Amino acid sequence: xxxxxxxxxxxxxxxxxxxxxxxxxxxxxxxxxxxxxxxxxxxxxxxxxxxxxxxxxxxxxxxxxxxxxxxxxxxxxxxxxxxxxxxxxxxxxxxxxxxxxxxxxxxxxxxxxxxxxxxxxxxxxxxxxxxxxxxxxxxxxxxxxxxxxxxxxxxxxxxxxxxxxxxxxxxxxxxxxxxxxxxxxxxxxxxxxxxxxxxxxxxxxxxxxxxxxxxxxxxxxxx
Amino acid sequence: xxxxxxxxxxxxxxxxxxxxxxxxxxxxxxxxxxxxxxxxxxxxxxxxxxxxxxxxxxxxxxxxxxxxxxxxxxxxxxxxxxxxxxxxxxxxxxxxxxxxxxxxxxxxxxxxxxxxxxxxxxxxxxxxxxxxxxxxxxxxxxxxxxxxxxxxxxxxxxxxxxxxxxxxxxxxxxxxxxxxxxxxxxxxxxxxxxxxxxxxxxxxxxxxxxxxxxxxxxxxxxxxxxxxxxxxxxxxxxxxxxxxxxxxxxxxxxxxxxxxxxxxxxxxxxxxxxxxxxxxxxxxxxxxxxxxxxxxxxxxxxxxxxxxxxxxxxxxxxxxxxxxxxxxxxxxxxxxxxxxxxxxxxxxxxxxxxxxxxxxxxxxxxxxxxxxxxxxxxxxxxxxxxxxxxxxxxxxxxxx
Numbered sequence: 001x002x003x004x005x006x007x008x009x010x011x012x013x014x015x016x017x018x019x020x021x022x023x024x025x026x027x028x029x030x031x032x033x034x035x036x037x038x039x040x041x042x043x044x045x046x047x048x049x050x051x052x053x054x055x056x057x058x059x060x061x062x063x064x065x066x067x068x069x070x071x072x073x074x075x076x077x078x079x080x081x082x083x084x085x086x087x088x089x090x091x092x093x094x095x096x097x098x099x100x101x102x103x104x105x106x107x108x109x110x111x112x113x114x115x116x117x118x119x120x121x122x123x124x125x126x127x128x129x130x131x132x133x134x135x136x137x138x139x140x141x142x143x144x145x146x147x148x149x150x151x152x153x154x155x156x157x158x159x160x161x162x163x164x165x166x167x168x169x170x171x172x173x174x175x176x177x178x179x180x181x182x183x184x185x186x187x188x189x190x191x192x193x194x195x196x197x198x199x200x201x202x203x204x205x206x207x208x209x210x211x212x213x214x215x216x217x218x219x220x221x222x223x
Numbered sequence: 224x225x226x227x228x229x230x231x232x233x234x235x236x237x238x239x240x241x242x243x244x245x246x247x248x249x250x251x252x253x254x255x256x257x258x259x260x261x262x263x264x265x266x267x268x269x270x271x272x273x274x275x276x277x278x279x280x281x282x283x284x285x286x287x288x289x290x291x292x293x294x295x296x297x298x299x300x301x302x303x304x305x306x307x308x309x310x311x312x313x314x315x316x317x318x319x320x321x322x323x324x325x326x327x328x329x330x331x332x333x334x335x336x337x338x339x340x341x342x343x344x345x346x347x348x349x350x351x352x353x354x355x356x357x358x359x360x361x362x363x364x365x366x367x368x369x370x371x372x373x374x375x376x377x378x379x380x381x382x383x384x385x386x387x388x389x390x391x392x393x394x395x396x397x398x399x400x401x402x403x404x405x406x407x408x409x410x411x412x413x414x415x416x417x418x419x420x421x422x423x424x425x426x427x428x429x430x431x432x433x434x435x436x437x438x439x440x441x442x443x444x445x446x447x448x449x450x451x452x453x454x455x456x457x458x459x460x461x462x463x464x465x466x467x468x469x470x471x472x473x474x475x476x477x478x479x480x481x482x483x484x485x486x487x488x489x490x491x492x493x494x495x496x497x498x499x500x501x502x503x504x505x506x507x508x509x510x511x512x513x514x515x516x517x518x519x520x521x522x523x524x525x526x527x528x529x530x531x532x533x534x535x536x537x538x539x540x541x542x543x544x545x546x547x548x549x550x551x552x553x554x555x556x557x558x559x560x561x562x563x564x565x566x567x568x569x570x571x572x573x574x575x576x577x578x579x580x581x582x583x584x585x586x587x588x589x590x591x592x593x594x595x596x597x598x599x600x601x602x603x604x605x606x607x608x609x610x611x612x613x614x615x616x617x618x619x620x621x622x623x
Contacts, residue, residue, distance in 0.1 A: 019391065019522040020508060022400040023247045023407065029390055041520045064245055065507045069521030091245040091507065116249040118410060123251065141249060142408030 001206050005197075006054035008213035011134075011170075013088070013194065016045050016062035023063075023090040025145025027195040031202060042066045042075075050082040057085040059112060059133075061194075064091050064100075072100060076107040086110035086133045094127045105132060112136055115161055117153070128165035134190060137161055139173045145195045147174030150183055158187045178219035185220045228265065229435050229471040232541075236424030239547060241540035244423040246403075246510045253410045258425045260329060265432065270325065277321050278436065281354065282311045284318075286437075288444035291602075293571040298587055300594035303448065304574070304604045305441045307465065314577065314606030315437060315465045316347035320416060322433035324351040327414035334358045334413040338402040340367055340395035340461075341531035341579075342374025343606060344418030349383035359383040362401040364394040367531050374610060392525045395535050399509050419462025420539030423510030427539050431467045438472025441601060449599055455480040458603035459583040460553065461497065461533035463542045465605035474550060483542065484586040486528035487555035495527035499538040500546050500553040513540040529558035529618070530578035530611070560585035565608060565615060577606035578615070 005012045017035040021028060042062070049058050060079060067075050067089065079087065087109050092100065094113055105111035110133030115124060117140060128135065137158060140151035151157075151174065161169050171184050172192030176199075181191045193216060201209045236258075237243055244254055264270040278284040287306040295302045307315040327335060335357050339345030345361040352359035361378055365387040368375055378385050391397035399421075406415045420427045420434075445453050456473050458466035460483040473479040488496035496502070499514045506515035508523055516524040516536035526536040545551040556564075561578060564585040569575045576584060583602055594600070608615075 020396065020400050022403045022509070025404070033391070036522065063507075065515075065517070065523075066521035068506060069517065069519065090247055091510070093244065093246060093248045093251045096244055096246075114248045116247070118249050118252045120252050120255075123248075127248075138249060141410065143404045 002052035002054050004210035006056045008217040011057050013059045013061045016042050016066055018063035018066055023143055025143040027198050028144050031198045042070050046078055046082040059086040059088055060084050061088050064089050072103045076109055080108040086112050088112040114138055124164050131167055134168040134170050135161055137169055137171045139171050146176035150180050155187050178215045181216050182219040227439050228432055233428050238541045238544035241513050241543040242424055242511050245507045246423045247407055249407050254423055261425050261429050274322055282317050285440045291572050298591045300598040300600050302600045304602050307605050308607035312347045312350050314343045316344045318436055319430050319433040320347040320351045323416040324355055332414040335416055336360045336402050336405050337416045338362045338398040342371045345378050346374055348416050349378040349381035353381045361385050362388050362398040364398045365389045366393040419464040420467050421462045421509055427541055430464050434464050434468025435471035437468040442472035452476055452479050453599040453601040456601045457482045457583045459484050459579045461535050463539040465603050469603040481551040483551050483553045484583045485555045486533035486582055487557040488527040490557055497526040497528045497533050498555045501555055508537045511540045513543045514538050532579040554586050556582040556585035564588055575608035577608045578611045580605045
């Protein structure tokens with residue numbers, strides 16, 4: 001699956017399962033519980049990334065607690081040697097834990113920061129200040145999962161972040177169809193599709209997922 | 224009466240290393256707003272006047288302090304009961320629901336969400352929402368919905384929508400996850416009334432302050448009754464709100480021993496318990512760093528207790544700090560001992576205690592003969608056990 005993802009994507013996000021995914025909707029919750037039942041752990045996730053050795057940057061997507069229990073310094077070292085480039089933590093907002101943010105961001109990994117529709121201008125400035133890699137703009141209020149429409153006001157949200165930083169902007173949450181991806185890509189530098197892909201993978205398998213990713217890619221135009 | 228608020232020991236939303244705000248970015252602005260509002264309200268006499276007016280006229284405070292003569296004789300010490308079971312809706316939970324609904328009003332938020340385990344916090348929240356004409360949605364694990372049908376109907380009767388949660392362990396932990404998911408999606412017009420001293424800052428200190436009315440009243444009442452401070456103060460600990468509310472009145476008195484009693488379930492040498500402070504280690508769940516029941520990979524372990532209100536794998540961050548500093552001693556009592564105490568205490572005192580409270584009673588009963596006869600033990604009788612009668616009858620195989 002990682003190879004298929006690399007084929008059509010510029011960056012591959014790999015989720016670490018956590019027993020209490022409170023920022024995720026039904027699709028990622030279900031895939032999380034399937035992964036945990038099948039014995040998936042943070043060390044095994046790192047092995048998987050190392051074994052796949054794909055030629056695209058990999059971003060780990062996790063909740064904080066599995067990282068804390070593994071040990072932050074150990075994680076930074078082991079993730080980097082497994083070929084991980086960045087880390088995105090759902091429940092570590094900017095300024096949430098300065099020591100931890102330094103420990104994660106100062107080393108070889110990019111600590112990817114999220115900006116939400118509710119982020120104030122003051123927080124936006126703080127978020128972009130030490131940001132690395134790219135800015136992940138959360139397209140709408142709510143948890144991860146497919147939406148029938150792209151959030152209203154998204155263009156203005158992107159412009160607001162654009163005015164604050166020169167880093168690339170990737171937009172995620174609720175983008176599930178090629179036409180939605182194309183619409184977002186007119187303004188953003190990247191489009192994140194998570195739940196929709198997990199839906200296809202869970203329902204129709206790897207080959208169908210590769211086709212779905214190729215359709216998304218085609219809608220965005222040439223790489 | 225005037226409420227003496229506890230001295231704030233949290234610095235930047237943390238008790239020592241514990242607490243903090245480990246939440247999705249979407250919620251941070253709302254927590255900043257809530258903190259600013261609460262910090263202003265905390266020093267606003269008009270806010271506390273309104274709060275106390277409602278506690279007096281609607282909740283029925285101050286709650287009584289009762290002697291427990293027959294139980295005291297059995298234990299060999301003088302046991303006094305702070306009667307939170309006599310509050311409107313039957314438990315301490317209403318103290319917090321009243322305080323938070325007043326904050327929601329000040330924020331202009333017309334929609335309230337809550338999580339609930341046994342249903343006591345859900346009922347308290349549904350009650351204040353009915354009283355103030357606010358929309359109310361309560362998340363409850365589907366296991367608990369099945370076990371606590373009468374409380375589900377009470378909430379519906381009060382006009383609340385009860386949403387059964389079918390993810391994860393289908394209990395309080397997952398109801399809290401689902402309430403947080405709702406909040407992330409609806410934060411501009413919705414306030415989340417968390418039911419215990421858990422969650423991201425400012426909830427742990429805010430809920431403690433709203434529950435500190437227990438300790439503030441009890442301190443005055445015990446001194447009036449006995450002429451001195453109590454020797455030992457005991458409360459049960461799930462998330463830990465009744466305990467922190469009670470301890471708030473005595474934490475600055477080093478001569479008063481404070482004891483928090485967790486649920487040992489089937490035993491602390493088994494996997495089926497909720498003894499977070501005894502057997503957990505620090506981790507992040509529901510927005511704060513605190514002791515947590517978890518496996519080596521940082522996955523949260525399912526808790527177990529016969530009482531749904533203690534059946535939670537986390538605990539409030541201030542308790543973690545009080546444990547580490549040694550100011551509070553944390554002990555545990557199991558399902559069996561709690562059930563025995565539930566029955567024997569009811570027959571001895573004519574008061575049916577909640578199963579949660581029964582754990583604290585069981586710990587006191589286990590100390591029989593350890594104290595001098597004039598030693599005063601103050602128990603936070605956090606709630607009434609009417610909600611548990613059918614459950615216990617079924618467990619004991621008695622005709623309901």
